[in-house]
Amino acid sequence: MDVESQSVWEEEAVGTARLPDPVRTAAVRAVLIVSLALIEAVIEVLLALGHSWLSAPMMLFTVLTCVVATWSVLDVWVTRQVWNQRNGVVSSPSSAARALRRERRRARRTARLAARQRAGRRRHHLRIPRPHSA
Secondary structure: OOOOOOOOOOOOOOOOOOOOHHHHHHHHHHHHHHHHHHHHHHHHHHHHOOOOHHHHHHHHHHHHHHHHHHHHHHHHHHHHHHHHHHHHOOOOOOOOOHHHHHHHHHHHHHHHHHHHHHHHHHHHOOOOOOOOOO
């Protein structure tokens, strides 16, 4: 029996491009702040359940951290938008919807052209000569 050694890991090409550096740093910062906010929220719940006097100040810090976490997530979104505006996004007009619209426009254009040609031939054949007045 011929047994091939198969690797556990198979490398595959990544389908999406890597985030730009400013966006990636903002995302890492947001993940760290959001994780800190979640840890503080868990500690706050445990302190509240234990009727500790630290529960009140911890509640204030948790609310403040949640506001900062929301701000940091918005910062990721804004940084991404700014990056796209400044460096441009490659936009290719090859979507399926555009292709279908293009096909419909071509079909309508050819139908109009054919109708004009038919109407032109009919007018040409149905022309009645007028008598010339001298």
